[in-house]
Amino acid sequence: GILKYVYESDPALLDPFLEKFPEAQVVDSYDQILDDPEVKLVTAAAIPNERGPIGLRTLDAGKDYLTDKAPFTTLEQLAAARAKVVETGFKYMVCYSERLLNECTWRAGELIAEGVLGRVLHVTIAGPHRLSKDQRPDWFFRKEQYGGIITDIMSHQFEQFLCFTEETDAT
Numbered sequence: 517g518i519l520k521y522v523y524e525s526d527p528a529l530l531d532p533f534l535e536k537f538p539e540a541q542v543v544d545s546y547d548q549i550l551d552d553p554e555v556k557l558v559t560a561a562a563i564p565n566e567r568g569p570i571g572l573r574t575l576d577a578g579k580d581y582l583t584d585k586a587p588f589t590t591l592e593q594l595a596a597a598r599a600k601v602v603e604t605g606f607k608y609m610v611c612y613s614e615r616l617l618n619e620c621t622w623r624a625g626e627l628i629a630e631g632v633l634g635r636v637l638h639v640t641i642a643g644p645h646r647l648s649k650d651q652r653p654d655w656f657f658r659k660e661q662y663g664g665i666i667t668d669i670m671s672h673q674f675e676q677f678l679c680f681t682e683e684t685d686a687t
Contacts, residue, residue, distance in 0.1 A: 517557065521549045546570070550577035557582060564668070565661045568593030571608050575600045580607040586671045589663030614672040615679060628680055636680045641673045 522540040524530040534540060549555055550573065558574045560567060561584040568588045574581040587610045588594045597608050615621045627633050655661040662668050674686055 520552070520555060523549060546573075550574065550579065555579060559583070563655045563661050564663050565589040568597060571597055572600050575604045575606045575608060578604070578606065580609065582609045582611060585610055585612050585675075586663055586667045589661070589667055610675075612672055612675040615676050621676065625679060636682075639673075639677045639680055641676060 519537055519540050521543050522530065522533060522537070523543050523546050524533065530542070534542070543549060549558060557580045558577075559582045560570050560574075562570055564586050567583045567586075568590075571581045571583060571587070587608070588597065601608050611617070615625065624633075628636055678684065678686060
């Protein structure tokens, strides 16, 4: 893939991003990204309660969507995304970084898939991590915006458990 655009209204977030990815073209609106027919995948790491609606707009625009965890803060957002995926045929994906971007966890998944560890019956995951209160944005402490501790932190653990046990239903 090619990083083509970035949309961010907060210069405090935009400037460090552009230092790391100077090739990204800054746009004035999210619609500019959605209107480009060359763009096939849109990623976002918005405030969690905004991720679901952004995903719906992205799928409606005929593009796949990849968001940071947690992808939703309500069951209504989850239901809307499921319906939109069926309606549009586009993908709504989530980057669960604790499994996908952590080398040790990725390797554990490989060992499980190879049968080296046998059938996984139990997974222990220590959490939550450090609060780092001084580094968190204000929205992180507003449940209506971040969804609560189970939505925020435990979504990683649930995803890992389902993957490692090869289960598709957490009920």
